[in-house]
Amino acid sequence: MHFNAYGGTGSLVAVDLLNAPDRGHATLSRVLAAHQISRPDLTPEQANNLASWLELVRPVFGEADTGRQVDTLNDLLRTVATGVQIGVHDGSEPHLHYVNQAIDTAERVKATIAGGLAVAVCGVGGRRLGRCDRTPCAIVYIDTSRNGRRRYCSRTCATRVNVAAHRRRATE
Ligand SMILES: [Zn+2]
Numbered sequence: 001m002h003f004n005a006y007g008g009t010g011s012l013v014a015v016d017l018l019n020a021p022d023r024g025h026a027t028l029s030r031v032l033a034a035h036q037i038s039r040p041d042l043t044p045e046q047a048n049n050l051a052s053w054l055e056l057v058r059p060v061f062g063e064a065d066t067g068r069q070v071d072t073l074n075d076l077l078r079t080v081a082t083g084v085q086i087g088v089h090d091g092s093e094p095h096l097h098y099v100n101q102a103i104d105t106a107e108r109v110k111a112t113i114a115g116g117l118a119v120a121v122c123g124v125g126g127r128r129l130g131r132c133d134r135t136p137c138a139i140v141y142i143d144t145s146r147n148g149r150r151r152y153c154s155r156t157c158a159t160r161v162n163v164a165a166h167r168r169r170a171t172e
């Protein structure tokens, strides 16, 4: 599977930041470092800024209405992705940069995320940006399954829902 069609680093970083256990700068910086974002260390202010922006991204996942998903992403792109270029550096494959890379890490990551998710919507369809169906789990994920019908973040959540449904049937 070629992950580029799913938005590459931008999609993966979005998912891991949204699912991160807390919004502290240490945690968010660790996520950025894990995805080879350059200069990954965020100050507490940058982390707060990025964390509140991420809440604008969250509704893109698990959105069944493609029109609304596209509107949200276009709004985000308009403000954060201000200069698309192809980047080749540090031995990486050519990939898209959505903003001047010299800017602040938080702003650069926003552009990477908005751009990556836009590529995913255009490349594989917005339904691939999923959110776990088990309330209140709400973990987000990129659905790379063959049929694109993944509904849960994990086997654990799928099993819990099935067990609950089974119990309900058994007591009816
Ligand atoms: Zn790059």
Ligand SMILES: [Zn+2]
Pocket (backbone or CB within 6 Å): 132, 133, 134, 137, 138, 139, 152, 153, 154, 157
């Ligand atoms: Zn789940």
